[in-house]
Amino acid sequence: MLAFGAHPDDIEFTCGGVIAQETDAGRAAHFVVCSRGEAGTHGAPEQRVAEARRAAALLGATVEFVELDGDSHLEVRAAHAITLAGVLRRVRPGIVLAPSPTENQHPDHWRLGRLVCDAVRLARFGGVRELRESAPHGIAQLLFYAPTREAEPDKISPVLIDISRPEIIATWVAAMEAHGSQTSARNYVEVQLTRARLHGLGAGVEYATALFPADPLVFSSLSGLGRGTRGL
Amino acid sequence: MLAFGAHPDDIEFTCGGVIAQETDAGRAAHFVVCSRGEAGTHGAPEQRVAEARRAAALLGATVEFVELDGDSHLEVRAAHAITLAGVLRRVRPGIVLAPSPTENQHPDHWRLGRLVCDAVRLARFGGVRELRESAPHGIAQLLFYAPTREAEPDKISPVLIDISRPEIIATWVAAMEAHGSQTSARNYVEVQLTRARLHGLGAGVEYATALFPADPLVFSSLSGLGRGTRGL
């Protein structure tokens, strides 16, 4: 599994619980962070990189930094999409997580979401000259995460991932708090736990994270759909 | 699994392939048909009832008829929702299939969809006086089917069910053709196979049926999401 983040703490805050659960089940997770958070109000870039490394380790994930235009300077350029497609061909993930391309949020977030959308297509094409060295790769799923409620895509039905196990929540909180430069300044941990609690209350579990599949899910039988929230 | 249809052929035409596949895997299916199709241009009611019984048998399903207001006369009445809730409490299904409540289709279709939405709620409530004899029941999933493309809900992302196995398609076609009073009059079989082929082409399989979950799907891990259509 591969997760993209525009800033050092985006992945952890928005889907750290899901990732903790995946790695706890023995599945590999890799983070690609596209800036060092240098435009933020709090935290020097070196500190933020260190926080990201520590948070990834807590979540059982590896992390790399792929610099594009810098924090708060990201633009939607074909060259960036090709760079990210190259990462996809190297890491060859099944599931990819990226910020939603919904525009009502931090400009780096939706632009990275758009770039990842493009990158997952380019990674499949055989003739892109910058990528000729690497074998094409088609991912299994692109799932969007929403850093805030305003960033939730309004055209895509969410899927809710149950992350209720106490040790998963504890790991998630630890990973968020590893970003001490941010959590000491504002109540980001409470925001995300409140969102996860509300999704959990809707799903009839303790905590849940909403993710938004870029494409329709394909199942081989109805039993694969598990249950919905209707039973409540 | 319980499927509701407004007319004797609705279930077979729209999700016969999915049902054939479920019963083939050993899961039970029951149909509730809410009219005898007596307003249609072709086929006497007795013939249509017989066709429905034969089609259900071909699909490995049982069928019952629950008369509400009659073909083309259906209204959204609380009494009907309570009647259908009573059926839900008796059959006690996990998954429920119903026509989408999207209004741009045969008026009986969307009204039945709306009634089923209400019924799955009422089936859970302990105090509905007409239902006091039966134990409350919460279903696992309500999935809408769309008799035509115009009836696909525009607010819900579809899930695609792969129904490519040749014997499944053969069973589905047989069940559709069991409605000879209809298939001899218009090319309904071709319409549905063309839709399923187009969904299949999008999903990278031979044939697929699109269903629309009324509520967010809840998963306990990302691996439950299977794959999307993005890999194509």
Add this chain to the structure above:
Amino acid sequence: MLAFGAHPDDIEFTCGGVIAQETDAGRAAHFVVCSRGEAGTHGAPEQRVAEARRAAALLGATVEFVELDGDSHLEVRAAHAITLAGVLRRVRPGIVLAPSPTENQHPDHWRLGRLVCDAVRLARFGGVRELRESAPHGIAQLLFYAPTREAEPDKISPVLIDISRPEIIATWVAAMEAHGSQTSARNYVEVQLTRARLHGLGAGVEYATALFPADPLVFSSLSGLGRGTRGL
């Protein structure tokens, strides 16, 4: 051409210009008015019926009254849809005009829009017992009109009908003013002319009326599409 109105003045105010133009070109127009406006603040029912007759005559149209539940009492009943389907089979129109089924407007308006949607389907079905005396009829087009801007359907792209010829506007205004019980109480004429002027300014003509086709338009060549508003 057949136009449905919930109250004696609805057709004239919302699409009187279009109708004047059609009848001026020699095409027949018939109005079906489903109440006598008896719940309005101004005008006795007899006066309103007389005004409607006079307005229809000015527009070159015939008019009949089909009482359903009465002004401000309309409900969506299967029996009403069948009644209107019977009218459709008798009049056998190509184009049908009806108020939009968008709910944010006078409750009679959207309910009549919904009933007409159902009626145009029922008029085609061979087996509806109440309609067995009359031959099925399929219309060519169902076009919605919007009594107010809030009533414009947000899922349907409008088509703009150019009604700029001064004699057409004059006839339209005369037909609106024939409803003196209403126009003496509020500035309805100005509202509708302002809307038509704004649509006209958008279309590069003097005045235009927006209509909303219930179904996709089918053309046999691109030249049928005329021009869009893009050239401005």
Add this chain to the structure above:
Amino acid sequence: MLAFGAHPDDIEFTCGGVIAQETDAGRAAHFVVCSRGEAGTHGAPEQRVAEARRAAALLGATVEFVELDGDSHLEVRAAHAITLAGVLRRVRPGIVLAPSPTENQHPDHWRLGRLVCDAVRLARFGGVRELRESAPHGIAQLLFYAPTREAEPDKISPVLIDISRPEIIATWVAAMEAHGSQTSARNYVEVQLTRARLHGLGAGVEYATALFPADPLVFSSLSGLGRGTRGL
């Protein structure tokens, strides 16, 4: 008529039937192709250019290549919009076809769609310094085509163009098959014929292509609207 395509086969696959019908009726068609398809998995650029020329000839159209950023490298730049506006001023078309600007598709497609939107505006403005040599030009209609169903604009009602005549379908298929580098690799022809058959079934004809007008259609009378799909 002028059609824009991002890659050598886009126009033929998505609206070849419509174009065959227009040229068959004696109307001129010109294609502007904005890359040589060099990033695709199959087919060398020279081969693809040759295929495009042959396909255009089969459709009775002329074709030119306007290189922008190259296949899979297209960006939304003001300079590109001005380049395309220059083409519009030179060719001076009435109807313009372009890929939809809906983002859920190949990144070159929606970006070209967006650029063409901008270009049709710029072509009308008198003071754009790069365009001062040419006379401003306002087109009659901008119609979007959708390479896949996901690319269909969800805010615009489609119009369906009946392309059922067997010789038109034969010409369309021949033009698609002229792109042998692509059709030998995947079943693109079947995909497009299946889509056209489904649209045709909805419209009551053999085959139809859905197009999406960028702006409201303006008609001078209701008779111009032809018929809708409601009659079926």
Add this chain to the structure above:
Amino acid sequence: MLAFGAHPDDIEFTCGGVIAQETDAGRAAHFVVCSRGEAGTHGAPEQRVAEARRAAALLGATVEFVELDGDSHLEVRAAHAITLAGVLRRVRPGIVLAPSPTENQHPDHWRLGRLVCDAVRLARFGGVRELRESAPHGIAQLLFYAPTREAEPDKISPVLIDISRPEIIATWVAAMEAHGSQTSARNYVEVQLTRARLHGLGAGVEYATALFPADPLVFSSLSGLGRGTRGL
């Protein structure tokens, strides 16, 4: 201010904080409850009525019961809208609160929302025969409340009402807990406080309630708009 509720606890759970704040500021509040909650799983009707009376008293509001079709039996009937219009003419409120007419919720909720929409129109019309005894009344604002997140109208931008003052929250919680038959069975209080906290976090305050104006707000200057959530 007049608030409508379908069941004895709807108003308190969804907008009790807002009401506490209004009555605390000296503005009158009246509740109209349209069933005795007799279909619920928990609580006898008499108990629920008593709970509603106590909760209203805690909120500083008066309450009356207007029986329509009974809990879980509500239908959209013209007669009900006229009954509620009669209440509006008697109480003559400025602001009206009602459940949203969004269909994805308890069937009584959205139907009551729809009925109130109709009632506020009918209350203005001079000629409705059942209402002739009372003077027409136009309200100032109709605001929808959403009992659950799924019930939030997706076409209306929310306004957030800051209810952060501790004594307001305390009163709200007390009013919710007055419905002990419900709160002892499920964690409804936590659900609503979590929603209010999340809205508050979005608005930069402690707690907020989202309401959805049925119609555009009219201001006499920009200074009336206060602040948005953008500053955060």
Add this chain to the structure above:
Amino acid sequence: MLAFGAHPDDIEFTCGGVIAQETDAGRAAHFVVCSRGEAGTHGAPEQRVAEARRAAALLGATVEFVELDGDSHLEVRAAHAITLAGVLRRVRPGIVLAPSPTENQHPDHWRLGRLVCDAVRLARFGGVRELRESAPHGIAQLLFYAPTREAEPDKISPVLIDISRPEIIATWVAAMEAHGSQTSARNYVEVQLTRARLHGLGAGVEYATALFPADPLVFSSLSGLGRGTRGL
């Protein structure tokens, strides 16, 4: 209050009445115009700048020109957003007006709207290196204006600002007519007055301007909401 315009006349035509009313009430207004209108069909850049200065003076506003890419050449670049964020930090407004980011309009308009969205975020961030000299600033409200009806955001409910006072309308018209190079060529004044009249008719006043808040409005009591259009 700070208003951004892409061309010398955009602010005046779209929200000149609102601004006249604000300055009349003693609140300061500043305009930032991002081109000299040099791509337009009519008016030399110097003339247009002079017209803008005169129009601003008539409205009681100050004006500055911030050149970005030039008229009809605007691109969405991070550098531009940072430039505009610098302006926000210098001017430190409460309310900000900008063109809507809806794409169906002049390409400069929606791009400037998008840039302003980004700029209001960047203005708050402490670490943006180009902005280190200036203190972060959070605005109170971002309100979009729509140069044409097609540019109205379809996801945001409008608020209507009553601008009915005759002296306000007179000042607005004077400010529009100060752009004689444009008003002598097309009927822009009529277009805007017709729009304002239609909004006014909907709001029950003489004239109104629709604005679209980028974020939910936050109120401290229901009495802040004033009245809606429902009372009509």
